[in-house]
Amino acid sequence: xxxxxxxxxxxxxxxxxxxxxxxxxxxxxxxxxxxxxxxxxxxxxxxxxxxxxxxxxxxxxxxxxxxxxxxxxxxxxx
Numbered sequence: 001x002x003x004x005x006x007x008x009x010x011x012x013x014x015x016x017x018x019x020x021x022x023x024x025x026x027x028x029x030x031x032x033x034x035x036x037x038x039x040x041x042x043x044x045x046x047x048x049x050x051x052x053x054x055x056x057x058x059x060x061x062x063x064x065x066x067x068x069x070x071x072x073x074x075x076x077x078x
Contacts, residue, residue, distance in 0.1 A: 009057030010071045015040065015048040022074055025057065030074050039067045 012023040019031045020040065034041040040048055040062070047064050054061045059070045 008071050008075055010053055010060055011057060013051055013060055015045075020069075022060065022071065024071060024075075032074055037067065037069065039065045 008024045010022050011025050014021045019033055021029050021031045023029045043065055050064055051060050051062050059068055061068050
């Protein structure tokens with residue numbers, strides 16, 4: 001099943017010391033270097049782990065960091 005970039009929604013997020021990995025609803029995982037997201041790059045592991053999906057997965061929000069990342073934006077940049 002293929003989903004257009006604009007219809008893709010995130011279902012899970014993991015972050016290691018170097019990259020953010022976002023699993024989207026069609027099974028793909030998109031990875032992006034943390035250097036693209038300075039707030040995430042400078043955050044603690046606990047702050048990075050404190051995320052929530054917004055808009056039914058159209059984006060990811062880190063309340064403590066005041067950071068939002070859109071799923072479509074990740075796919076467009078990839």
